[in-house]
Amino acid sequence: MTTSPPKAMETVTSVARLRSAVADARRANRTIGFVPTMGALHAGHVSLIGASRRNGDFTIVSIFVNPTQFGPGDDYDRYPRTLDADRAICHGASAQILFVPQHEDVYPKGDQTRVRPGPLADGLCGPFRPGHFEGVCTVVAKLFGLVQPDVAYFGQKDAQQVAIIRRMAEDLRMPVRIEACPIVREPDGLALSSRNAYLEPRQRGRSLCLYQALNTGRDMLRAGASVNDVVAAMRERMERTSGVSVDYVSVVDPDSLEPVTAAKSRLMVAGAIRIGSCRLIDNVLMDLSVDRE
Numbered sequence: 001m002t003t004s005p006p007k008a009m010e011t012v013t014s015v016a017r018l019r020s021a022v023a024d025a026r027r028a029n030r031t032i033g034f035v036p037t038m039g040a041l042h043a044g045h046v047s048l049i050g051a052s053r054r055n056g057d058f059t060i061v062s063i064f065v066n067p068t069q070f071g072p073g074d075d076y077d078r079y080p081r082t083l084d085a086d087r088a089i090c091h092g093a094s095a096q097i098l099f100v101p102q103h104e105d106v107y108p109k110g111d112q113t114r115v116r117p118g119p120l121a122d123g124l125c126g127p128f129r130p131g132h133f134e135g136v137c138t139v140v141a142k143l144f145g146l147v148q149p150d151v152a153y154f155g156q157k158d159a160q161q162v163a164i165i166r167r168m169a170e171d172l173r174m175p176v177r178i179e180a181c182p183i184v185r186e187p188d189g190l191a192l193s194s195r196n197a198y199l200e201p202r203q204r205g206r207s208l209c210l211y212q213a214l215n216t217g218r219d220m221l222r223a224g225a226s227v228n229d230v231v232a233a234m235r236e237r238m239e240r241t242s243g244v245s246v247d248y249v250s251v252v253d254p255d256s257l258e259p260v261t262a263a264k265s266r267l268m269v270a271g272a273i274r275i276g277s278c279r280l281i282d283n284v285l286m287d288l289s290v291d292r293e
């Protein structure tokens with residue numbers, strides 16, 4: 001018996017070619033799975049590609065560093081751009097297409113429409129990154145329009161982003177299912193992020209205080225501590241780490257993202273810190289109805 005060699009991944013830089021490849025896949029009755037990214041790919045991104053491939057999807061990964069989700073002092077200019085390495089990673093993860101749009105493909109001449117999220121964008125990262133989630137919704141809506149996926153895969157690391165995009169897809173009646181995939185971490189617990197590349201060795205060690213504080217919070221909630229005490233203890237844990245400033249730490253409902261005042265069964269403990277020029281976010285989900293000690 002002869003088996004055909006695995007088909008090489010195709011890098012697509014034109015919208016016309018993207019549309020014809022998607023049309024071919026649809027004619028072959030394939031489900032279109034989509035993994036939008038900003039590149040500098042790591043094992044977190046690979047897990048999303050893997051989820052799509054395991055579902056049997058014809059898998060399209062996009063790389064586009066989206067200017068509208070960066071604020072004026074943010075890291076748009078120095079955001080890591082590693083296309084050759086990313087191409088190898090996508091190929092290794094068996095994606096069918098790597099879509100690398102040009103700026104004008106996403107923001108055509110005269111572009112002026114924006115997608116503004118609702119109150120889900122008001123808490124957590126919202127106040128610290130004005131306009132960020134509007135930029136995210138706008139680019140994801142545009143990419144959905146270009147790719148027209150059946151399923152789109154996002155990481156739970158950006159939990160607020162997934163919640164907002166799920167809401168957007170529902171509210172705008174977009175025919176796409178949103179799948180959230182678990183956070184991939186380094187062996188010591190640091191959540192993988194393209195921005196970890198900014199961390200100097202000493203900062204890398206200190207960055208762990210975020211995940212450690214979230215775990216402390218989870219353990220205290222399991223042991224029955226009050227939400228106020230938990231938040232204070234997590235903040236104290238991080239603030240005593242030199243070089244770290246805390247943007248926020250919060251215990252929220254994982255669906256509404258509203259802060260909770262009293263522990264209930266399903267909770268998300270979330271935080272964001274700054275170390276040097278690097279901003280890190282992380283969260284842990286918990287269900288007290290099954291995991292109270």
Ligand code: AMP
Nearest residue numbers: 037038039044154155157158183184192
């Ligand atoms: P980005 O390239 O940072 O825009 O991320 C692209 C996608 O990868 C988003 O859906 C992220 O939530 C997801 N992602 C980033 N880091 C991780 C991680 N450590 N684990 C799982 N998913 C991740």
